[in-house]
Amino acid sequence: MLYATNCRISSEESQVIRWVDSHGQKYPYPWTPHFPKASSISHMAHLCSQVLSTSFFTPKPQIPVLLSPGVACIKSFHQYRFLHIKAMQEDKFSTPTSCDESKVRVPHVLTVAGSDSGAGAGIQADIKACAARGVYCSTVITAVTAQNTAGVQGVNVVPEDFVAEQLRSVLSDMPPNVVKTGMLPSTGIVKTLCQSLKEFPVQALVVDPVMVSTSGHTLAGPSILDSFREELLPMADIVTPNLKEASALLGGVPLETIADMRSAAKAIHDIGPRNVLVKGGDLPASLDAVDVFYDGNDFYEFRSSRIMTPNTHGTGCTLASTVAAELAKGSQMLSAVKVAKRYVEAVLSYSKNIAIGGGCQGPMDHLLKLKSNVQRRPFDPCDLFLYAVTDSRMNKKWGRSIVDAVKAAIEGGASIIQLREKEVETGGFLEAAKACLKICRVHGVPLLINDRIDVALASDADGIHIGQSDMPAHVARALLGPDKIIGVSCKTPEHAQQAWIDGADYIGSGGVYPTNTKENNKTIGLDGLKTVCVSSKLPVVAIGGIGMSNAQAVMRLGVPNLKGVAVVSALFDRECVTTETRKLLEVLKESTKIAN
Ligand SMILES: Cc1ncc(COP(=O)(O)OP(=O)(O)O)c(N)n1
Numbered sequence: 001m002l003y004a005t006n007c008r009i010s011s012e013e014s015q016v017i018r019w020v021d022s023h024g025q026k027y028p029y030p031w032t033p034h035f036p037k038a039s040s041i042s043h044m045a046h047l048c049s050q051v052l053s054t055s056f057f058t059p060k061p062q063i064p065v066l067l068s069p070g071v072a073c074i075k076s077f078h079q080y081r082f083l084h085i086k087a088m089q090e091d092k093f094s095t096p097t098s099c100d101e102s103k104v105r106v107p108h109v110l111t112v113a114g115s116d117s118g119a120g121a122g123i124q125a126d127i128k129a130c131a132a133r134g135v136y137c138s139t140v141i142t143a144v145t146a147q148n149t150a151g152v153q154g155v156n157v158v159p160e161d162f163v164a165e166q167l168r169s170v171l172s173d174m175p176p177n178v179v180k181t182g183m184l185p186s187t188g189i190v191k192t193l194c195q196s197l198k199e200f201p202v203q204a205l206v207v208d209p210v211m212v213s214t215s216g217h218t219l220a221g222p223s224i225l226d227s228f229r230e231e232l233l234p235m236a237d238i239v240t241p242n243l244k245e246a247s248a249l250l251g252g253v254p255l256e257t258i259a260d261m262r263s264a265a266k267a268i269h270d271i272g273p274r275n276v277l278v279k280g281g282d283l284p285a286s287l288d289a290v291d292v293f294y295d296g297n298d299f300y301e302f303r304s305s306r307i308m309t310p311n312t313h314g315t316g317c318t319l320a321s322t323v324a325a326e327l328a329k330g331s332q333m334l335s336a337v338k339v340a341k342r343y344v345e346a347v348l349s350y351s352k353n354i355a356i357g358g359g360c361q362g363p364m365d366h367l368l369k370l371k372s373n374v375q376r377r378p379f380d381p382c383d384l385f386l387y388a389v390t391d392s393r394m395n396k397k398w399g400r401s402i403v404d405a406v407k408a409a410i411e412g413g414a415s416i417i418q419l420r421e422k423e424v425e426t427g428g429f430l431e432a433a434k435a436c437l438k439i440c441r442v443h444g445v446p447l448l449i450n451d452r453i454d455v456a457l458a459s460d461a462d463g464i465h466i467g468q469s470d471m472p473a474h475v476a477r478a479l480l481g482p483d484k485i486i487g488v489s490c491k492t493p494e495h496a497q498q499a500w501i502d503g504a505d506y507i508g509s510g511g512v513y514p515t516n517t518k519e520n521n522k523t524i525g526l527d528g529l530k531t532v533c534v535s536s537k538l539p540v541v542a543i544g545g546i547g548m549s550n551a552q553a554v555m556r557l558g559v560p561n562l563k564g565v566a567v568v569s570a571l572f573d574r575e576c577v578t579t580e581t582r583k584l585l586e587v588l589k590e591s592t593k594i595a596n
């Protein structure tokens with residue numbers, strides 16, 4: 001075990017003054033590496049871990065690396081885990097008792113802010129932004145507001161001692177990486193927060209100096225300005241005022257130009273925060289939205305074209321929370337701000353047309369989902385009835401495009417389509433998938449992609465079909481989310497059981513008969529199919545060598561979860577796909593009549 005101690009983190013560079021082993025002895029490498037700027041202890045830990053994997057340390061010391069004060073970094077299986085331990089005094093070390101390798105560190109932001117009943121801003125926006133950015137968000141509520149898209153109807157401030165109690169509950173038990181503040185409605189609450197942060201220091205403090213709601217309602221009066229200036233801002237790693245707030249912090253100076261914003265950023269920096277982001281969204285007569293970032297040395301302008309939308313409620317909270325979330329993940333300040341800006345722009349753009357509430361300022365959709373107006377109907381096992389699987393070689397042989405093949409199969413009555421295009425290049429495959437999807441959507445026929453989850457994601461296809469040697473279904477499920485259709489090829493009851501556990505929607509089972517379409521494919525026969533069907537908790541589609549002559553035999557197996565047949569050559573290695581599909585559909589319909 002190796003400890004990095006007396007780490008210095010400055011705005012210029014970061015340094016490990018001393019490396020020692022677990023007995024407190026100096027490590028026999030007289031080297032104190034100079035890193036690039038580390039924004040935080042966790043970033044420092046990351047840099048240390050990188051150093052350890054370089055050739056400077058040979059033989060490599062045993063990990064973990066313990067960083068004073070109070071963060072241990074463990075690298076295992078390419079994952080960094082940070083564990084908070086008791087703060088240590090310089091040169092005194094204790095082995096972290098809570099180093100449990102099986103536990104994964106979750107980046108954590110604590111937001112200290114007001115509740116917005118309309119959920120566009122405040123605590124609710126903070127939770128959504130952190131969730132969208134993959135960060136855990138705990139909350140200390142400073143005020144409860146009655147608020148909607150028309151404005152703020154009421155504010156109920158939480159008593160100071162109860163804010164203190166919430167802070168103690170969170171900070172003493174589940175130390176966050178970063179604290180982000182929003183509405184702090186009284187001087188007492190500001191002081192309570194500063195006191196708590198002195199008692200329980202965190203890696204970074206992000207201050208969104210909320211004063212007036214977007215609808216013009218005062219959320220924190222001028223009386224708190226002194227406590228902001230004297231106590232909170234000097235502790236902040238970044239403060240993110242809009243023009244009105246920046247002006248208020250500076251005693252009411254008018255801010256009308258980008259030059260004014262730069263001067264304001266510098267003047268606010270002089271109050272004490274390490275970084276300042278002055279947001280220029282309200283800048284008069286400006287076409288672009290320009291924010292000015294100042295880190296005490298350099299100015300950076302973030303310029304983006306304005307997104308014309310009424311749904312801007314909560315942008316400030318969202319931006320600050322996202323900066324906090326990125327810092328919690330270990331980003332440096334400048335990249336945290338860049339990512340946060342990009343995220344807010346994306347959210348604004350996705351949410352620009354959503355309609356929630358009758359007022360003039362709507363909320364955003366932090367999870368970027370509401371914009372998608374594709375109403376995907378849930379997967380219905382009956383879709384498997386006549387499952388048409390395309391084949392690039394057959395399309396080529398008959399001089400058809402993928403799109404023409406799909407159109408023809410749908411015209412003939414196929415109930416689900418799979419694009420199995422093994423020989424097509426990615427770009428062409430994606431374009432074909434998008435074109436096929438349009439046609440499938442019009443006809444209400446689900447479109448699945450064989451093997452290629454990247455193409456399925458990029459085209460927003462309805463799902464994928466994967467085999468035993470493709471990406472594991474549980475990984476595909478994690479990537480595709482809960483709604484998309486996943487089919488898995490299964491030849492045995494064990495495969496079927498695993499597909500069910502992994503979150504598949506159906507299984508394809510075969511080869512029922514020998515096939516020339518798939519090389520070296522094991523034939524399991526009707527008996528094998530029946531065995532799989534009987535054991536499967538998922539609906540089954542039969543595949544392999546199925547056509548007009550044997551489809552009835554398959555369907556007459558009489559197992560209720562066998563829902564249909566998947567066919568390649570009997571449809572696509574023919575002159576007229578539509579005719580063949582129609583004929584097979586009739587055969588299948590006949591078989592169900594006979595069975596009933
Ligand atoms: C419906 C259906 N069932 C089985 C398969 C075969 O999938 P897989 O085993 O991954 O083989 P390839 O199709 O990728 O060669 C399928 N495609 N569709």
Ligand SMILES: Cc1nc(C(=O)O)sc1CCOP(=O)(O)O
Pocket residue numbers: 489490508509510511512514515516517518521522543544545546566567568569570
């Ligand atoms: C793609 C595929 N998978 C199979 C399996 O057994 O999992 S058989 C097969 C090919 C099916 O083509 P045809 O309908 O032309 O026989």
Ligand SMILES: [Mg+2]
Pocket residue numbers: 450451465466467470
């Ligand atoms: Mg496959």
